[in-house]
Each structure stands twice: as C-alpha cells, then as structure tokens.
Amino acid sequence: MPSIRIAAAQSLSVPLDLTANLDIHCRFIQAAAEAAVDVLVFPELSLSGYELAQLGSCALQPDDLLLAPIRQLARSHAMTVVLGAPIPSDSPMPYIGAISCFPDGRCAVYRKQYLDPSEVAFATQGERGASLHGVKGESFSLAICADTNHEQHARDAANAGASLYLAGVLVSQAGYPQDSANLQRYAARYGMTTLMANHAGPSGPYVSAGRSAIWSAEGTLLVEAPGPGSYLLTATQGPHGWTGELMTIET
DSSP: OOOEEEEEEEOOOOTTOHHHHHHHHHHHHHHHHHTTOSEEEOOTTTTTOSOGGGHHHHOOOTTOGGGHHHHHHHHHTTOEEEEEEEEOOSSSSOEEEEEEEOTTSOEEEEEOSSOOGGGTTTOBOOOOSOOOEEETTEEEEEEEGGGGGOHHHHHHHHHHTOSEEEEEOOOBTTTHHHHHHHHHHHHHHHTOEEEEEOOSSOBTTBOBOOOOEEEOTTSOEEEEOOSSSOEEEEEEEETTEEEEEEEEOOO
C-alpha cells in the first residue's frame, strides 16, 4: 500500500486582500512541502476571507494569473493544493468554491452544495453530487462547511468511492461541538479518513474556534489543533494505519 500524507492548513485570511492571502497560502505550502505532504486543504474562502457581501469582487477562475504561484508550487512539490475561493457563476452571485491545483498542472473546481441560510442572498448553490480525485491509491471528495451538516453529502462521497473526505470550513466555538461530531461520525460510519481545515482566527462576522482536526476511517481522532492560531496538521498513512502530527506555522 503506498503511503500518503494529508494536511489541514489552519490559516488566517486578511479580509478581501487576495495578495496578502496568497502569500500566506504560499508559506503554508512551503511548510507542507518540507513535511512531504501529498494533499493540503485550506479553510472555506481562505483566499478572500468570509466576506459574503463582497464575494463577487474576489471571484476568480482556477487559471487566474493570481494563482500562478500556487499552481507552480503544486507542480514543483508534487502536491495537490485545495484552496477556498469565490468562483464566478452565470448569475450575479458567485459560488463558494474550492479550487484544487494538481501536480500535473490541472485544476478542478468544487462548488458548495448546501448553503447556510445566511449565504443564500450572496452565493449560488452548487450542483449536488460527489466527484472524486485520485492520489496515491486513495480517492478524495471535498466538502465546504455547511455541506457537512447534511449527512447525504458524506453518504454521496462514500457511495462514489471516496476514502478521504476533506472539508474546508469556518466554524465558531458555538458550532464546533456539533460540526466536529458530524465529521467524526461520518468517518466511522462510512469508513473515510476525514479532515477539517478551519480558520486560524476571525473571518467575516465569525470568531473561529480553530481546532482543525483529522479523524481515521474508524472515527479515531488523529490530530487536533488546540484552538485558534496558525497550524499545519498532518496525517500519514503507514503500514500500521494512520498517525497524526501538529506543527505551528509562523506567518
């Protein structure tokens, strides 16, 4: 069985400052490369911050010139990088999206399928259904925050054949107990190693709980950030199962 190392970037987002956030992303990617990470996942709307009313001003496509440094780092480090960003739609309201940049230069877009009621006035809902991406003998499926409040979303991923369920989120202290319990339950019920990448600090109207985490396919907590703050969480699949590690990131 080939080994794989997945990671959650618990990163800060400067409100609506794509250039500053790009720099933060690149620093996390460099740290992840030093840790030999294969798949790195950032929080929901990590590139723009959770600024719903201004999402349209930050919407961009995967081939945008701004993302060239991330695409290059993904290629040079043979890493799949999943970042959170608003994506243009056919309506005036963008999608809340995740852009996956792959080592071979390809990019793919995931669009949030279950919007929170507070997001409906600012974002377009993505089409339902799971899509898979392969890496080192594993298949991952993505989720964005409120997607994980709907068990059907995780069930769709499992039924499609996902072995990794990777979620970029913005979860407050009040919402954390329920949201983390959902993800732990999905891991055990559907046999998917499950990752949650939360924001390192406040974003939009929310104060993030931090506490990004990764659970094994048995529902065992492998690694968890202690609270807010910039951390890189890794989980490595070896011959005897998964192990987790936590690293502080200077930003």
